[in-house]
Amino acid sequence: MPELPEVETVVRTLRPRLVGQILQKINLGRSDILTPSDCDLPASLEGQRVRSIERRGKKIIIRVGIDAALGVHLGMTGRLTVESEDAPKLPHTHLSIDLAKQQQLRFRDPRRFGGLWYWKGKGWAEENMGPEPLGLRTTTLAKALGRTRRVIKTALLDQSIVAGVGNIYADEALFRARIHPETPANELSTSQVTALNKAIKQVLTRAINHRGSTLRDYVDAEGSAGGFQKLHQVYARANEPCVRCKTALQRLVLGGRSTHFCPKCQHR
């Protein structure tokens, strides 16, 4: 579920509950979700204090101790929550960390497309990821898009081009920028790239303001669902009338992913 706005919302709700806390007993249910898999997570983290929490693309970076970090990627169905140790532990809870006041940090991920990382030193900052979209310059975006002949929808999902955009917000940004999703990335005009950059920033910012989109699984660190799904203009709205021109929205598959667009507003 989690794209940049959802991950950002988790980070913001996690911060006041976690920063400054000492990590106590750690329970890792399975080590095949951890990188490096031979890392002794309890030995590395128990007794360490949480320094700060940040987001890089769709990854959550929890900095602990002097210069170590725990990374969490929510994949498709991941949840990272702080709850009472008395709360029922749902199936597929792969990690729990005891905190003060009978609270626990829990990571649950049924589909296991998510994962955990432990870094000692600056490894967390050396992720092979493209630039953050909020604050991205149009010239930088244009340069990256000019290097690929893939269709723009697929290029936007490439995390090395822009970090954090996923299937929902790619469709929403292309609709707002009035760009057909099958336009080759390297054939976009300068004004189209400008409009796209603006649309990406606008839709991500608005989604953050509404605490992300909840389609099924997503909740923030407090267990609350997001509200932006009510404001989606094209995503999962095939056959519904376009909010701008009333034409029936269409769905097609690009790069194996559902793509939603208005055939009239987003003309090639």
Next chain:
DNA sequence: GTCCATGTTCTTTA
């Protein structure tokens, strides 16, 4: 039983 799902990575093809 079928199809679909907010993501990434490995393999195959061109």
Next chain:
DNA sequence: CTAAAGAACATGGA
């Protein structure tokens, strides 16, 4: 060789 397309991963809901 490289870029792009496709399959795979694992689970659950409609």
